[in-house]
Amino acid sequence: MTTAAIRTEGLTKHYGRHIALTDLNLEVGQGEVFGFLGPNVAGKSTTIRILLDLIRPTAGRVEVFGVEPRVGGAELRKRIGYLPGELEIEGQRGARLASTGRRHDHAAGRRGHRKAFGDTGFGVAGRGGGLSRQQSRR
Incomplete structure (x- = not known):
């Protein structure tokens, strides 16, 4: 087995x-x-x-x-692949940004898009630890 x-x-x-x-x-x-x-x-x-x-x-x-x-x-x-949906790395273009020139705007607390800031990246600090978006809304 x-x-x-x-x-x-x-x-x-x-x-x-x-x-x-x-x-x-x-x-x-x-x-x-x-x-x-x-x-x-x-x-x-x-x-x-x-x-x-x-x-x-x-x-x-x-x-x-x-x-x-x-x-x-x-x-x-090392044997497992995991890509969290909320992953944003400062100075790096995410998949959405690379393909559309826009990024999902989590900070606004709504589903929307914001234009990227050219080649400077989007200057968003990563979120670490704490509760998920859904848990923090409770």
Whole structure:
């Protein structure tokens, strides 16, 4: 029997009183194609970040390729590709900017676009840590 690519048992994550994920049991076999679909604040990003050991679960077990992410650390992450939707690197043109000359304007708190500032990049400092956009709106 082969090891599952992803396995969670009772995976739960709380941010203070906010419950982001409750009792997730999931198994994805190696070679399977699996996607996270659901409404905002459904726990998709939280689950992925736990699988990558970017955040720690409140409760439950997690294995990626048969290894707990907190034990596998950087070596495990070398085997995984992850591109967060909100990634912006100061001085670098993102995929949207490169293809359209515009960037998504998260700072305005609405869906919109703002013209890029020529070759100087868009001068937006990256966001680190904290709550996601959806969690901070609560």
